[in-house]
Each structure stands twice: as structure tokens, then as C-alpha cells.
Amino acid sequence: MLLHESAIKQVTGEAVFVNDMDISSEMLTGHVVYSKYAHAKILGYDLKQAKALSGVYAVLSYKDIPGENQVGPVAKDELCLAEDVVTNIGQAIILIAAKDKNTALEAEKLIDIKYEVLEPILEIEKAIEKNTLIAPVRKIERGNVEKELNKSKHKISGVLETGAQEHWYLETQSCLCIPGEDRNIKAYSSTQHPSETQAIIAEVLGIKSNEVEVEVRRLGGAFGGKETQANHIAAWSALLCNATGKPVKIHLFRDDDQIITGKRHRFLSKYEAGFDDEGKIISYSVELNADAGSATDLSMAILERAMLHADNAYYIPNMKVIGKAYRTNLPSNTAFRGFGGPQGIAVIETVIDKIARYLGKDSVEIREKNFYKKENDNITHYGEKVENNRLQVIYEKILKSSEYRKRRLEINQFNSENEFEKRGIALTPVKFGISFTTAFLNQAGALVNIYKDGSVLVNHGGTEMGQGLYTKILRIASLELGVSEEKIIVNATNTSKIPNTSATAASSGSDINGMAVKNAIDILKDRLASVALELLGSKSQKENIIFENDFVFDKNKPGKKILFKELIPAAYLKQVSLSSTGFYKTPDIWFDREKGVGNPFHYFAFGMAVTEVLVDTLTGYHKILRTDILHDTGDSINDEIDIGQVVGGFVQGVGWCTTEEIKWDAKGNLLTHSPDTYKIPTIQDIPADFRVELLKGYPNPNTIRNSKAVGEPPFMLAFSVWLAIKDAISVVGNHKSEPEFSLPATNEVIVLAVEKIR
Amino acid sequence: MKLIINKKEYNVPDSYGEKRLTDYIRDELDLTGAKNACQMNACGACAVLLNNEVIKICHVLVKDAEGKEILTIEGMENPDGTLHQLQQAFVDAGAIQCGFCTPGMVLTAHAFLMKNPKPTREQIRKALQGNLCRCTGYQQIIDAVEMASEYYRKN
Ligand code: FES
Ligand code: FES
Numbered sequence: 001m002l003l004h005e006s007a008i009k010q011v012t013g014e015a016v017f018v019n020d021m022d023i024s025s026e027m028l029t030g031h032v033v034y035s036k037y038a039h040a041k042i043l044g045y046d047l048k049q050a051k052a053l054s055g056v057y058a059v060l061s062y063k064d065i066p067g068e069n070q071v072g073p074v075a076k077d078e079l080c081l082a083e084d085v086v087t088n089i090g091q092a093i094i095l096i097a098a099k100d101k102n103t104a105l106e107a108e109k110l111i112d113i114k115y116e117v118l119e120p121i122l123e124i125e126k127a128i129e130k131n132t133l134i135a136p137v138r139k140i141e142r143g144n145v146e147k148e149l150n151k152s153k154h155k156i157s158g159v160l161e162t163g164a165q166e167h168w169y170l171e172t173q174s175c176l177c178i179p180g181e182d183r184n185i186k187a188y189s190s191t192q193h194p195s196e197t198q199a200i201i202a203e204v205l206g207i208k209s210n211e212v213e214v215e216v217r218r219l220g221g222a223f224g225g226k227e228t229q230a231n232h233i234a235a236w237s238a239l240l241c242n243a244t245g246k247p248v249k250i251h252l253f254r255d256d257d258q259i260i261t262g263k264r265h266r267f268l269s270k271y272e273a274g275f276d277d278e279g280k281i282i283s284y285s286v287e288l289n290a291d292a293g294s295a296t297d298l299s300m301a302i303l304e305r306a307m308l309h310a311d312n313a314y315y316i317p318n319m320k321v322i323g324k325a326y327r328t329n330l331p332s333n334t335a336f337r338g339f340g341g342p343q344g345i346a347v348i349e350t351v352i353d354k355i356a357r358y359l360g361k362d363s364v365e366i367r368e369k370n371f372y373k374k375e376n377d378n379i380t381h382y383g384e385k386v387e388n389n390r391l392q393v394i395y396e397k398i399l400k401s402s403e404y405r406k407r408r409l410e411i412n413q414f415n416s417e418n419e420f421e422k423r424g425i426a427l428t429p430v431k432f433g434i435s436f437t438t439a440f441l442n443q444a445g446a447l448v449n450i451y452k453d454g455s456v457l458v459n460h461g462g463t464e465m466g467q468g469l470y471t472k473i474l475r476i477a478s479l480e481l482g483v484s485e486e487k488i489i490v491n492a493t494n495t496s497k498i499p500n501t502s503a504t505a506a507s508s509g510s511d512i513n514g515m516a517v518k519n520a521i522d523i524l525k526d527r528l529a530s531v532a533l534e535l536l537g538s539k540s541q542k543e544n545i546i547f548e549n550d551f552v553f554d555k556n557k558p559g560k561k562i563l564f565k566e567l568i569p570a571a572y573l574k575q576v577s578l579s580s581t582g583f584y585k586t587p588d589i590w591f592d593r594e595k596g597v598g599n600p601f602h603y604f605a606f607g608m609a610v611t612e613v614l615v616d617t618l619t620g621y622h623k624i625l626r627t628d629i630l631h632d633t634g635d636s637i638n639d640e641i642d643i644g645q646v647v648g649g650f651v652q653g654v655g656w657c658t659t660e661e662i663k664w665d666a667k668g669n670l671l672t673h674s675p676d677t678y679k680i681p682t683i684q685d686i687p688a689d690f691r692v693e694l695l696k697g698y699p700n701p702n703t704i705r706n707s708k709a710v711g712e713p714p715f716m717l718a719f720s721v722w723l724a725i726k727d728a729i730s731v732v733g734n735h736k737s738e739p740e741f742s743l744p745a746t747n748e749v750i751v752l753a754v755e756k757i758r
Numbered sequence: 759m760k761l762i763i764n765k766k767e768y769n770v771p772d773s774y775g776e777k778r779l780t781d782y783i784r785d786e787l788d789l790t791g792a793k794n795a796c797q798m799n800a801c802g803a804c805a806v807l808l809n810n811e812v813i814k815i816c817h818v819l820v821k822d823a824e825g826k827e828i829l830t831i832e833g834m835e836n837p838d839g840t841l842h843q844l845q846q847a848f849v850d851a852g853a854i855q856c857g858f859c860t861p862g863m864v865l866t867a868h869a870f871l872m873k874n875p876k877p878t879r880e881q882i883r884k885a886l887q888g889n890l891c892r893c894t895g896y897q898q899i900i901d902a903v904e905m906a907s908e909y910y911r912k913n
Contacts, residue, residue, distance in 0.1 A: 003849055003850070003852075004849075004852070004854055004855070006854075006857060007848070007849040007854050007857075008841065008849060009857075010854050010857030010860050011831075011841065011845040011848050011849055011854060011857075011860055011861075011864060012791070012831060012832070012834065012835060012841070012845065013789070013790065013791020013792075013830070013831035013832050013834075013861045014791075015857050016790070017793075017858065019793075019794065020784075020790035022785070022788065022790075167892075168890075168892050169856075169858075169892055170793070170795045170801070170803055170856065170858035170859050170890070170891070170892055170893075171793070171795065171856070171858045172795070218856070218857070219856060220793075220795075220856045220857070220858030221855075221856045221858060221892050221893055223892070251794070253797065254795065254796045254797060254798060255798075465856055466855030466856025466857065466858075466893045467855065468855070640852040641852070643852070643898075644852050644855055644893075644894060644895075644898060647894065647895035647896075647897045647898065648855060648893050648894050648895040649895075650895060651895030651896065652892070652895070674796070674798050674800065675796055675798060675800035675801055675890065676798070676800055680890060680892060681895075681896075682887050682890065682896075683883045683886045683887055683889070683891075683896040683899070683900070684883050684884075684887050686895060686896050686897060690897050692897070
């Protein structure tokens with residue numbers, strides 16, 4: 001069993017995170033002063049007093065930015081520091097560098113910012129009314145939706161609200177910038193996207209990318225929250241570093257982090273579906289309205305993924321998906337595990353669930369009826385064929401292993417005997433497309449160095465945020481080069497080693513970086529094979545040379561072997577280069593946004609969960625009694641790590657579906673900015689009986705070692721909890737009436753839904 | 759003022775008395791295993807043991823720890839430098855992802871297992887309910903504590 005490569009350091013406290021770095025007594029603390037209003041004109045402020053405070057080294061406003069005042073990653077609509085208007089609470093206005101945090105806080109008190117308050121837009125409904133679209137409306141359509149809806153024997157329609165979600169990575173956003181020679185700057189940033197962080201630092205400082213080096217050894221969790229929004233913190237710390245000529249570290253306070261940074265997008269979705277007596281959906285129309293917050297950030301890509309997942313695991317012949325993202329006066333919403341997928345899937349899962357109740361059938365029958373099939377009914381609404389479909393096999397296996405049907409009867413029995421406590425059960429699937437839907441992002445680089453003593457240093461462009469990427473890369477390198485793991489080190493991710501990388505996101509970290517590492521190793525092996533042939537005195541072909549278990553040999557004469565560590569110095573003496581870059585781009589993927597068709601995904605990941613819950617219908621309190629998960633990771637590169645991703649992703653999804661409710665007051669102040677008010681799952685909230693398995697014996701073709709991406713898909717298995725709760729509520733009305741239900745299903749939502757039914 | 763940390767005595771200038779214990783051990787002693795994750799007494803990432811009791815030290819002042827035996831994650835290893843069996847169990851069970859919660863988690867579990875070396879899974883959950891982890895989903899953390907409990911029973 002291969003352990004997490006950092007586990008020993010993590011468990012002894014030696015693993016260094018950005019905030020643990022204390023590089024010199026010269027180091028200053030950076031601090032950001034942000035807007036207290038959701039929408040206001042800045043009338044003025046005076047920085048003199050703050051600047052004069054002893055221990056303060058710099059106080060900066062937008063006027064002090066030497067380069068461009070811009071941090072927008074896609075659209076250039078996000079200022080680094082506010083100018084004359086603020087558009088959300090938490091928007092940065094002034095930066096302070098001081099000898100310590102207390103001095104910085106003292107300095108902040110000396111800055112009196114005068115505002116003229118303007119009317120904010122804080123609800124999607126209001127944004128829709130005012131038509132604050134952030135970009136043109138998107139559409140994906142197949143078949144004739146209106147006609148088929150009109151013809152349908154049965155129809156349902158409704159509105160679903162899905163809530164925002166705070167990332168709550170344990171390590172808040174942090175960055176340490178150190179000045180170097182000339183204009184150079186080195187940033188240790190907790191970023192998922194070192195190359196973009198590098199580019200943005202260069203832009204705000206008005207210098208070139210080759211003068212900025214970004215290094216990331218590990219992050220204390222990210223989940224999408226550090227994909228673009230780590231850039232802000234890095235830019236602020238770089239500006240202060242540049243202004244003072246000293247190292248500057250920013251590590252946000254928890255409440256500041258929650259107030260400043262964006263969340264998972266809230267969605268308000270409207271749907272209509274037509275279906276036959278059997279529950280087969282014939283036509284489905286859905287409009288997804290996303291709350292983008294105050295800037296574009298990644299909203300359009302997130303909306304796009306929501307639209308591409310509006311089908312989830314179901315073949316629907318006539319389908320229309322409209323996507324709209326609206327500007328509001330909340331912090332710009334951003335990537336979060338699933339990246340819109342969960343919001344799109346929530347709607348179709350609601351539809352399936354409602355159809356079952358409408359027809360008086362068990363929802364598993366409706367799901368099975370609508371699943372994508374193998375031979376026909378296998379083209380998605382955007383035209384991509386669902387290949388290597390694992391839905392049927394997973395469905396059959398999990399139905400059996402979870403004893404779904406038997407438990408359904410037991411639950412019915414329990415419910416008939418208990419008046420206020422009700423049980424519910426639900427099975428939900430996920431089909432999740434793997435690749436960045438912006439096709440050009442699907443590229444990765446690597447740099448593999450072999451040193452004369454036979455030790456190996458692997459560099460790649462992905463970041464380690466706990467998901468086990470470095471551990472997987474280590475195994476991939478070891479297996480591909482045939483060298484034991486002790487001889488290999490996976491280096492901290494660094495923009496000087498690997499340039500122009502994509503974010504470690506879209507679950508694609510090991511897929512693309514693993515392939516790039518393999519590519520570099522293939523190049524090295526090709527060079528080394530010639531040397532090996534000579535040493536072995538063989539006339540054989542290079543292709544026959546095998547690298548395995550620290551030995552090198554001709555596969556036709558396995559008796560004669562040389563040690564890898566003997567081959568390397570020999571190759572060096574023969575003037576063979578022992579270093580190679582590697583590159584990978586995902587083949588054959590494209591997407592035409594205008595037409596809404598394409599092959600945006602390299603492949604799909606599949607999984608299913610069955611969850612049983614107990615709900616106290618008087619208080620809304622609920623408990624997850626048991627969850628069974630069967631998830632497809634192809635030939636897993638590391639079972640332990642993949643199971644950890646499935647469990648962790650699922651539980652994070654449970655949080656979004658149940659307890660994690662974000663509230664703002666009428667002025668846009670975040671009310672849930674502490675762990676006491678914002679409830680991420682605790683150890684008490686996970687299923688009492690939790691059985692997680694990986695699907696075995698189904699390799700994934702054309703990927704690194706036949707594996708599959710795993711980071712995001714399991715998040716969406718949490719819908720089994722959400723719908724099991726709904727199932728339990730609907731018992732109150734004998735499964736006849738439809739509970740009024742939104743996401744998250746907090747105790748309050750549950751109690752109200754129950755009252756409505758009664 | 760004297761602090762006893764990981765069995766070592768430190769002479770602390772009185773001027774540090776009003777400083778938060780987390781800041782003092784992190785900034786002055788370079789013991790960075792205890793993390794600043796919420797600084798609101800709510801997540802357990804800063805948990806250490808004071809006289810074998812778990813304390814979240816983002817809310818403890820240096821002077822309040824005077825004379826008490828403090829155990830931080832840096833003092834958890836066996837005297838011969840090998841991992842303590844509980845640490846090893848965290849590694850083996852896959853209970854660590856990003857690792858930011860890990861030091862607090864391990865120390866909280868340690869205090870608990872010293873008192874209750876034969877816990878049920880329910881009791882483990884109860885003991886760790888004040889420690890937040892955003893990565894693992896906790897299942898493997900419970901496994902790790904369960905795995906390590908045998909060692910505490912024997913010792
Ligand atoms: S940092 Fe002390 S409890 Fe969270
Ligand atoms: S391992 Fe990341 S918070 Fe626990």
C-alpha cells in the first residue's frame with residue numbers, strides 16, 4: 001500500500017504550509033481593508049495617519065498600483081483594488097504592510113472611508129427583474145422540446161433553488177512574497193493555479209512573467225476556492241512586497257476569508273418535463289439562472305458545465321437547456337468541486353423524483369428506465385456519445401449490495417409503526433464529464449531529471465491540495481520508469497520549472513499531469529534504451545528494452561539485467577541528456593459554444609449511492625443511517641486515495657445538501673461567517689453505517705494507466721441523502737403530495753415541508 | 759515565566775504573557791504544527807494538550823499555560839524518533855489528505871484514547887466532534903483511532 005507522500009510530515013507537524021513559513025525577521029504582515037457596503041460610491045479617505053503609525057511600512061490604494069489594476073481571470077472586470085465604486089462587501093480597497101497583525105489592525109482604524117451608499121442587488125430574483133446578465137444567454141437544444149411537451153400525456157413543472165456553499169478549506173488564503181534581484185519576486189502562494197497567479201502578479205506590478213516565480217508545495221484544502229481567488233491575495237501581497245522591498249505575508253483571518261471570497265453559485269432553476277405512463281421522459285426544458293456575484297470570474301464556464309450536466313445519467317430525446325448568469329452585489333462566485341455540475345444535476349434528479357411520486361412508482365424504476373443505454377439512446381443533448389457506459393453494471397451491483405428492495409419494505413413497515421419519526425431511502429447516480437470544457441486548457445507539462453546517482457526528480461504543473469496528486473504522480477513515475485519510489489522525489493510545483501500550466505481543477509490533475517510525466521519518461525527511456533542495448537551487448541530493438549524494479553533488460557533475454565543506477569552514469573559518460581520535458585494534450589475534444597454541440601469530454605466517470613435516513617418530522621432533525629457507494633475510478637492508481645476522495649467528496653456534498661446554509665442580511669452582510677453559524681459536516685454528521693467501494697475490473701481506455709479522475713464526481717452522490725430526506729417527508733402525506741423542497745434541506749426547510757403536507 | 763513544552767522547559771519573558779499561546783509557540787518557538795484555521799475556538803486545528811486535557815489554544819494566553827505540561831504534535835513521536843502508534847495509524851488508515859487538521863485531530867484522539875482505550879465508534883465520534891476536517895469525510899479518521907486503540911489498551 002502506498003501512503004500519501006506527505007503523510008509522515010503531516011502527522012508530525014513538519015509539513016510546511018505558507019503560513020508556517022517564517023523566512024526572516026524582516027518579514028511584514030499584509031492586511032487588506034475592504035468594503036463594508038455591497039454597493040457604494042467611495043467619496044474619499046485619508047491615508048496619512050495610517051502611514052504615520054509606527055510599525056507601518058506601506059499603505060496602498062489603487063493609485064499606488066504600478067501595473068494594471070485588474071485581477072479578472074477571464075473577463076477583465078475585477079479590480080485589484082476598488083477605485084471610486086465598490087460592488088460587494090469584502091471588495092479590497094486599501095492594503096497595509098506592518099510589522100505585525102495588531103499594528104496593521106491599528107492602522108486600519110485610522111482610515112476612515114467615506115461612502116455614498118447605493119442600492120445593491122442581492123437576490124437572483126431581483127437580478128432577473130433588472131436583467132443584469134453578465135454575458136449573453138447560452139442555449140443547448142436537441143429535438144423539438146415545445147412540441148413534445150405539448151403532446152406529452154403527463155407533465156410536471158416547478159422551480160428549484162439550490163444554495164451557495166462556502167469552501168471552508170482549513171487553510172485560509174495565504175501568500176508570502178519575497179523580493180529578489182532587480183524586479184524579481186518570488187511568491188509562495190496557496191493557489192491551485194500557479195501560472196495564472198504568476199501572470200496576475202506580473203500584470204499588477206507591471207513586470208514580465210519571467211520576473212515572477214510562483215511556488216506551491218501544498219495547500220491546506222482548496223476545492224476550487226483557490227483556483228482564481230488565490231490570485232487576489234497573491235497580488236495584494238506582491239504589491240506590498242514591491243512597495244516595501246521586504247517579504248510580506250498575508251494569511252486571511254477566517255471571517256475575512258469568508259466575507260471576501262466567492263462561493264459556489266446559487267442557482268434558481270425553472271423546469272418542465274413531459275413523460276409517458278412508464279415514467280420515460282420525452283421532453284425536458286430547463287432554465288438555469290446563476291448568481292455570478294459582482295464579477296465574471298469563472299461563472300460562464302461553471303454555467304456551461306451545469307448545462308452540460310442537466311441530463312445527469314439520463315437519455316432525454318428532446319431537451320432544451322437555457323443558461324443565464326446574473327451580476328449581483330455579492331462577492332464574485334467561483335469554482336467549487338463539481339463546478340456547476342451539482343446545480344445542473346439537482347434539477348433533473350428533482351424531476352425524476354417527482355415523476356416517481358406522480359406515477360406512484362419507486363424512483364429507482366424511473367431512473368433505470370431513463371438511464372443512458374449502451375447501444376442506442378446514448379447520445380447526450382450536446383451530441384457526445386456516452387462511451388464505456390457503466391450505469392447498468394453499477395446499478396445492478398448496488399441495488400443488490402445495498403439490499404435496496406428489502407430495505408424499502410422494512411422502511412415502509414417502520415413508517416407505518418411510527419408517527420413522527422420517518423425513514424426514507426434514495427438511490428442516485430452520477431455521470432460526470434471529465435475535461436476542462438474550455439478545450440485548450442486540457443494541456444499539461446512535466447520536467448523529469450535523472451541525476452548521475454540514479455535518483456530522479458519529477459516536476460509537473462499540478463498542485464497538491466490534499467487530493468493525493470503527488471502520491472499518484474510518484475506512483476506513475478515509478479511504474480513508468482521502473483524505478484522504486486524511494487529513488488524519486490516529486491518536486492514542489494514551480495512556474496520556473498513548468499510554465500503555462502492550467503489550474504489543478506476539473507478533476508483532471510492526475511489525468512493530464514500524469515500523462516505529461518509519462519511523456520517525459522518515454523523520451524528518457526528511448527534515449528536510455530540505446531545505451532542499455534550497448535551495455536547488454538544486444539542487437540535487439542530499443543522497444544524491447546524493459547525498465548522494471550530498478551533493472552533494465554531485453555524482454556527477449558530477461559536473464560541478463562543491468563541496474564538502472566549503473567545505466568545512468570554510463571549514459572552520462574556517453575553524453576546522453578538525462579533530463580526531459582514532457583507534454584500532454586487531451587486528444588479529440590472540442591465544443592462549439594454557439595451551437596451548443598461537441599465532444600467536450602474525454603470520458604465520463606460514473607457512480608451511485610443508496611442512502612437511508614431517519615427524519616424527526618417535528619424538529620427536522622435528520623440522521624444518515626446508512627450509505628452505500630459504488631464508484632467508478634477505472635483501474636485506480638491508488639485505491640486508498642480514491643476512496644478518500646469518494647468519502648470526502650460525498651460528505652462535502654452532504655454539507656451542501658443539508659446543513660451548509662449561507663445567509664446574508666438585507667444589506668448584503670454575510671451572517672454566517674464563523675463555524676458557529678456556518679455548519680460544515682462534523683464527524684457526527686457522516687453516515688452511521690458507511691460502505692464505500694470502487695468498481696473493479698473496468699479499465700478506462702486512453703488514460704494514464706487506465707485510471708479515472710475522481711475529485712469531483714462523488715460530490716454529487718450526496719443527492720441520495722437529499723432525496724432520501726424528501727422521501728421520508730413525503731411519507732407524511734403517504735407519498736401522495738409533493739413536498740416543497742429546496743437545497744440545502746435544513747431542519748427548517750424540513751419542518752416547513754412537513755407542515756405544508758399535513 | 760516558565761513553560762514546559764514537550765518535556766522541555768522554556769523561559770518566557772513576562773512581556774509575552776498576554777500573547778495568544780498559538781502565536782507564541784508558532785512565531786517564537788517555531789512549533790508550527792498547531793494551525794491557525796479559525797482562531798474562534800471552533801475547529802480544533804490549534805488543539806494541543808495541557809496536562810493531558812485537549813485545549814484549543816487560539817483562545818489561551820501564554821500566562822494561563824504557565825507551569826502546565828504542554829504537548830504539541832512535535833512532541834508526539836516515540837523517544838526513539840519513530841512515529842507514535844496513533845500517528846502511524848493515521849498514516850496507515852489514509853486519514854490524512856491536506857493535513858491541516860491532522861495535528862489537532864491526532865492530539866485530540868490521543869487525549870481521548872488515554873482515558874478510554876476501548877472506545878466504540880460512537881464514542882470516537884463524540885470525542886472528535888469539536889475537530890473539523892474539510893477533506894477526508896472523517897471515515898478514515900475514525901478507522902485510524904479505532905486501529906490505534908489496541909496500543910493504548912496494551913500500554
Ligand atoms: S484555530 Fe483554534 S479552534 Fe480553530
Ligand atoms: S485533511 Fe484537510 S482538513 Fe482534514
